[in-house]
Amino acid sequence: MLKPGGVLAVWAYGLARIAPAIDAVIDDFYRVRVGPYWPPERSWIDDGYRNLPFIPDEFPTAALAMRAHWNLDDLVGGQTLPGRAWRPAAGIA
Numbered sequence: 535m536l537k538p539g540g541v542l543a544v545w546a547y548g549l550a551r552i553a554p555a556i557d558a559v560i561d562d563f564y565r566v567r568v569g570p571y572w573p574p575e576r577s578w579i580d581d582g583y584r585n586l587p588f589i590p591d592e593f594p595t596a597a598l599a600m601r602a603h604w605n606l607d608d609l610v611g612g613q614t615l616p617g618r619a620w621r622p623a624a625g626i627a
Contacts, residue, residue, distance in 0.1 A: 567620060
C-alpha cells in the first residue's frame, strides 16, 4: 500500500542490445518464440512503465542502463519465466 504522496519505485531489465545483427535475433526470440509465455504485465516493462493501469497520470521516468555479462544460456532465456516455459515446449531440456 502506498500512502498519498508516497513514492513508487519500479525497475526491470529490457532487451539486451549488442549489435544490429544480434539484436534482430534477440528481438525475434523475444517476440516470436518466448513472447507467448510472458505474462501480459510484461508490456508495462516494454512501455517503460508509462502505461501502468494503477497510476492515474503520466509520470516522469529516468533512463537507466544496466550492464551484465551473460553466457548464451542466460541470453536465450534459461533463467526467465517464459524461457523456462518455452524450453520444454521447444524440446529443449
